[in-house]
Each structure stands twice: as C-alpha cells, then as structure tokens.
Amino acid sequence: MSFTFFTDRDLGKAFPRILREAGIAVEEHSAHFAHDTPDDEWLTSVGARNWYVISHNRRIRYTPNERDAVVRAGVGLFLVIGKVPFTQLAQNFVNTRKRIERFIERHRRPFIAKVYRPEPRELKRVPTSPGRVELWLESDD
Numbered sequence: 378m379s380f381t382f383f384t385d386r387d388l389g390k391a392f393p394r395i396l397r398e399a400g401i402a403v404e405e406h407s408a409h410f411a412h413d414t415p416d417d418e419w420l421t422s423v424g425a426r427n428w429y430v431i432s433h434n435r436r437i438r439y440t441p442n443e444r445d446a447v448v449r450a451g452v453g454l455f456l457v458i459g460k461v462p463f464t465q466l467a468q469n470f471v472n473t474r475k476r477i478e479r480f481i482e483r484h485r486r487p488f489i490a491k492v493y494r495p496e497p498r499e500l501k502r503v504p505t506s507p508g509r510v511e512l513w514l515e516s517d518d
Contacts, residue, residue: 380481382455383423385432386412388463392431395467401474404428417446424450429481431455431470433463438489438514448516453486456513459494469494473507480510489514 379402384393386406396403406412410419416434420443423430430452437443437454447454455477457466470477473492480490491513495506 380478381426381428383409383426383428383430385430385434386410387433388431388457388466392463392467392470395464396471399471399474401471416440416443420446420452421450424452424487429453429455431457433457433466444489444514447489447514448487451486453481453484454489455510456489456491458491461494465494469508472505473510476507476510480512484512484515487516488512 381402381404382396383404384396384406390405390407393403393405406419409422416437420430424447432454433456435456435458437447437456446452455470457470459466459469470492477492484490489512491511493508493511494500495508499506
C-alpha cells in the first residue's frame, strides 16, 4: 500500500527532498498553497486529498481551529519531534517508514501522532535505527 505525505511549510525544502529521494511520495506546501495560507484552510484541503501531513508544529494540538480542522477533515498528522536539523528529522522519518506505515494501517484518521528519534546511544550503535511512533490525539480526545 502506498501513501502520499504532505510536508508543512515549517519543514522547508530539504525535508521533502530527502523523503522523495528515498522513494516516498511527498507533496510540498509551497507547491499547492501560498506561504501565508492559514493552517486550518490547507489542512482541510489536504484532508480532502487523503494525504498524510508531516509537521514540526507541536502547537497544532493546542490551537483549537487547527486541531478542529484536523478532526473535521479526517487528517492523519505526523509530528516529527526533535531539536535537530530538519535533514536529521527527515532521515529519521525515512528510517522509521515501516513503523509509520504500520501505524497508518492500524489507526483510522483523524489522528495526530508523534515520530520520535531513537535514543542517542542507539543511533551511535546503529545510525539507521528507526524511531518510534506514538499516538498523541484521536478524534475522541
């Protein structure tokens, strides 16, 4: 099964490029929306296209109009977690791809999930170690 991911504008250009180079279907915010398009507006549009969103904006769960747009539009949203360069977050997303796909197969939209990087000691031992994916918000929350 294949999925299309949509990268929020906060992830820049390198993040989607790295995903695309790894064979992941990805659409960039800038290819579909103006930079200042309100989040609730593009979330609704992306949800209608059945794409999965990737963002670094952890505030989205706590911003009522954005959280409500995720739920109303039936969006599956993955938040990449970490205070590292976006290139490292993108590589972690690629390394965690199988776990993300299993998560998608097991969870109905709408949801917000977090994609974490592996522990530093695990990365040191195996640089391509996958991270973990955790459900953060379901429509019932």
